[in-house]
Amino acid sequence: MDQPKNVEYSLYLFMDELSGERLADYKLRFEQLNRNERGVITITELSDMVRSMGETPSDKELKEIFKASDLDGNGEIDFKEYCFVMAQFENDEEREICDIFKMFDRDADGYISEKDLLELLDNSAFKSERQAVRRLIDSVDCDGDGQINYDEFLALMKSALDYPSLE
Template sequence: MATNPTPNSKPAIYLQDMNEVRKVFDRFDANSDGKISAEELRGVLNALGSDTSPEEVARMMEEIDTDKDGHINLDEFAAFCNGNSDPYQSAEKELKEAFELYDQDHDGKISAEELHKILTRLGEHCSVNDCAGMIKSVDSDGDGYVCFSEFRKMMTNHKQ
């Protein structure tokens, strides 16, 4: 069972509450059976443009699947999202990796076209204009792109 953080613990870097964790979990759980298999994990990573090897997927599964049943359940996923070891360092690394998946041309910023490409691969139905609106909502410097600091701000604090 997932536990609530103590008042002194750092908030999750990625996901702010269990509703957000559930939404992401459901995206990974392609067959809606309440658990994420290695194949489902690999499928989402491939859709995001990652060339993660089967060995790396196996390592990820081993790290996250704490009850060793061969699948990741919601509680294990939530614990992973909240970072158990060094929350800030692990989450910062994961955040950079996520940013790099969206930053398809590796220029240090996410364009509306790049966002559209990734969301389409994930099965979302939105236009490039919709994606431009999403970017505008977090584009604090007004350049029309999301840089890593804006991405981090968006992912760590939705109230800003």
């Protein structure tokens, strides 16, 4: 199998695994970028999108991003390539959120407790009152166990960071 067919087959398998909700979200975002309405994103459209987000990469950096996203090397990013790159980006973001959760989970029991938060805050420049910590936990604690589990933390981070596609 030559390289483009192998890439195409891999992308086909990847697309088959995406949830309907995530796929619909990607489709909406792709269509917003795809101003030429040819079903592909050009380097100009990618550049405009990145710069509209307040980022200022050099032309060289943009070309590197584009090249890494153009998996079949045809000079355009199609919908499948876009989905693959977005999923990789979101997986990186979720790993970062997981690392933050582990930092807050001081005793590594899988929960962020009041004790964990107070200990973390007491060791920082942000001394906090117990009542404020309790209110924070209560506002995030969906299952009412008095602690923040990973799913509750992820929901908080998705809301705070506006990552609607993270699952």
